[in-house]
Amino acid sequence: MKLGDIDIHVISDGTFKLDGGAMFGIVPKSAWEKAAPVDEFNRITLGLNTLLIRTNGRRYLVDTGIGDKHDAKWGGMYDVRRPPSLMAGLTAEGIAPDQIDGVILSHLHFDHAGGATTRDGVPAFPRATYYVQEGAWAEALDPNPRTKGSYRPADFLALEKRTKLLKGDVEIDRGVRVKLTGGHVNHHQVVVVEGGGRTAIFWADLLPTTAHLKSAWVMGYDIHPSEVATLKSRMLREAIAGEWIQVFDHDPAVSMAVVRDDGKGGFRVEPVDSAISVTA
Numbered sequence: 001m002k003l004g005d006i007d008i009h010v011i012s013d014g015t016f017k018l019d020g021g022a023m024f025g026i027v028p029k030s031a032w033e034k035a036a037p038v039d040e041f042n043r044i045t046l047g048l049n050t051l052l053i054r055t056n057g058r059r060y061l062v063d064t065g066i067g068d069k070h071d072a073k074w075g076g077m078y079d080v081r082r083p084p085s086l087m088a089g090l091t092a093e094g095i096a097p098d099q100i101d102g103v104i105l106s107h108l109h110f111d112h113a114g115g116a117t118t119r120d121g122v123p124a125f126p127r128a129t130y131y132v133q134e135g136a137w138a139e140a141l142d143p144n145p146r147t148k149g150s151y152r153p154a155d156f157l158a159l160e161k162r163t164k165l166l167k168g169d170v171e172i173d174r175g176v177r178v179k180l181t182g183g184h185v186n187h188h189q190v191v192v193v194e195g196g197g198r199t200a201i202f203w204a205d206l207l208p209t210t211a212h213l214k215s216a217w218v219m220g221y222d223i224h225p226s227e228v229a230t231l232k233s234r235m236l237r238e239a240i241a242g243e244w245i246q247v248f249d250h251d252p253a254v255s256m257a258v259v260r261d262d263g264k265g266g267f268r269v270e271p272v273d274s275a276i277s278v279t280a
Contacts, residue, residue: 004196011089013065014082017043064115106204134165135187183228200245208250
């Protein structure tokens with residue numbers, strides 16, 4: 001996908017599963033299960049979508065998926081399915097790990113930072129600068145009891161010497177900036193790409209799937225669910241008005257789309273790589 005002279009491309013790191021009730025918080029199962037069918041353990045399938053950005057002669061990744069450091073028991077608990085994988089996707093694009101210049105991590109939960117390091121305990125992208133909110137780094141080092149299970153120190157401790165800690169909204173490169181949102185975790189950030197008169201946004205866990213477009217449909221995993229609902233509603237209105245390209249990190253079917261108001265209180269989702277529209 002071209003935004004002027006900036007290229008963006010979604011690369012999958014496979015899928016995994018989480019409890020459906022946790023993914024939709026207080027929303028009744030009867031309301032969400034049609035959009036997100038469950039398995040026999042009440043888990044729904046989620047994508048692990050990362051974003052490759054090429055701009056100004058440099059290459060950036062936004063999030064790194066779940067990686068391959070887990071053992072069979074842990075992988076079974078989340079039904080991790082790879083391939084596809086981030087590394088294979090990069091290879092298909094003709095990009096080696098040491099050709100990535102920067103990795104922007106929305107936050108440090110295992111499904112976003114898992115691929116940032118290798119089984120050998122070193123950065124997976126050895127030349128890259130890793131961009132993380134300063135507060136997100138501190139929170140990962142000393143998580144509260146509610147979020148502790150979402151962090152794996154092996155995913156990020158090895159990155160310390162290559163990490164640039166950010167404070168709030170920052171421009172990373174020409175046309176690429178991060179916006180501090182909070183909500184999901186206290187220092188969660190989204191990534192905005194602008195070029196050629198177009199805008200794209202990588203929502204990360206502020207808006208993980210197209211099933212979460214409704215403002216009240218927020219996750220039980222969100223630290224501040226009411227904050228997420230308010231912020232998501234405001235930012236989504238801006239994105240719809242501007243016809244932004246929206247990237248959904250956990251949608252297993254629609255990773256990149258333009259979202260429109262359907263005039264009936266809902267949304268029309270138009271995948272950018274397909275003429276097929278689905279209703280949310």
